[in-house]
Amino acid sequence: MYPATFEYHAPTSIEEALELLDRYEGEAKILAGGQSLIPVMKLRVAAPSALVDINRIPGLDGLAEEDGQLRIGALVRHKTCERSDLLRGRYGTLGAAAPQISDPIVRNLGTVCGSLAHCDPQGDWGSALLATGAEVVARSPGGSRTIPLEELFVGPFMTTLEPGEMITEVRVPDPGPRAGGTYLKLERKVGDFATAAVAVHVTLDNGTIARAGIALTGVGATNIKATAAEQALAGAEPTDDAFSAAAALAAEAADPVGDHRGSAEYKRNVVRVYTERGLRTAVEAARAA
Numbered sequence: 001m002y003p004a005t006f007e008y009h010a011p012t013s014i015e016e017a018l019e020l021l022d023r024y025e026g027e028a029k030i031l032a033g034g035q036s037l038i039p040v041m042k043l044r045v046a047a048p049s050a051l052v053d054i055n056r057i058p059g060l061d062g063l064a065e066e067d068g069q070l071r072i073g074a075l076v077r078h079k080t081c082e083r084s085d086l087l088r089g090r091y092g093t094l095g096a097a098a099p100q101i102s103d104p105i106v107r108n109l110g111t112v113c114g115s116l117a118h119c120d121p122q123g124d125w126g127s128a129l130l131a132t133g134a135e136v137v138a139r140s141p142g143g144s145r146t147i148p149l150e151e152l153f154v155g156p157f158m159t160t161l162e163p164g165e166m167i168t169e170v171r172v173p174d175p176g177p178r179a180g181g182t183y184l185k186l187e188r189k190v191g192d193f194a195t196a197a198v199a200v201h202v203t204l205d206n207g208t209i210a211r212a213g214i215a216l217t218g219v220g221a222t223n224i225k226a227t228a229a230e231q232a233l234a235g236a237e238p239t240d241d242a243f244s245a246a247a248a249l250a251a252e253a254a255d256p257v258g259d260h261r262g263s264a265e266y267k268r269n270v271v272r273v274y275t276e277r278g279l280r281t282a283v284e285a286a287r288a289a
Helices: 014-023 037-042 077-081 091-100 104-109 112-118 124-131 225-233 240-253 264-288
Strands: 007-009 028-031 050-053 063-066 069-073 136-139 143-148 153-155 166-173 180-186 196-205 208-217
Touching: 007 091, 014 028, 014 050, 014 136, 014 166, 050 104, 077 091, 077 104, 077 112, 091 124, 091 143, 091 196, 091 264, 104 264, 112 124, 112 166, 124 180, 124 196, 143 196, 180 264, 208 225, 208 264, 225 240, 240 264
Parallel strands: 007 050, 028 050
Antiparallel strands: 063 069, 069 166, 136 143, 136 166, 180 196, 196 208
C-alpha cells in the first residue's frame, strides 16, 4: 500500500523546521531516519499532511561528552552509537544496546532521538537511556525545555511532546569514573523485538553502589523504570543477595502480557534472571573502570 498524499519540506535550520511544525499545527511529522515512520505511513496507520525532513540541518549529528554529560544529537544514527568507542566503559549500557537495535539496515538510518519520539514499548533505547538517567531536550517556536525520560513516555507510541516540539538531543549525566552497565535482550531471532530485555547501569563509590539504574523492555505499555529495585540497591554492598533481592523487585515491576513469544510468567522470570545477571556484569565493569 502507498502512503496518503503529503507535502515534503527539507529545512536547513532548526528554526525553519520548527516554523513548519507550527504551521501545520500538529499535522506534520519529522523525518530523520524514517525506519518507523515510513512503514506506518505505508500501512496508513499514520497519514501526516507533511513531512519535515531534518537531515539537511547541520549540527544535529553530534555524539560527544560536553559540559559534564554525554550529548546525542537528533541525527545520530544507531550505527554511529554501535561503532563509537565513547559508548564503552562508563556508558556501557548504551554501547551494549546499540548493536541489538533491529537489523543493520535499520541501524544504518534509524536515529536514537527518533526511537524515543516514536515511543514503541519494544524500543531498546528507551530502557537503556532510562537506566542511565537520561533526559531529552525538546524545542518549539516558544523555546526549549528538558524532559526526564521517565516523564517523556506516557503509553504505547504516546509521549509528552507537544505537537510543535521536536527532540534536538538526548543528554546523559556523567556517571562518574567507576561506572558500568549492560543490556540483555531475549529475542527469537536476530533483529526481532524483545521477548523481554533489561538495561542495567551501576555507579560505585568506595566499594558500595552509589546509584543503580534498571529499566525493562517489552514487558509493559512503555519502557519501565524499576524504581523499587534501584532504591533497594542505593548504598548497598554489591553482593549476590543484594542482586537477587533487586532482581525480584524488578520482576515485580514488570507488567507483561502473554503472547506468541511467551507467557507473562515466563517473561517476568526472564526479567528476574537478566536483572541479576546484568547487575553482576555492570559491577564487574565498574570495578574494572
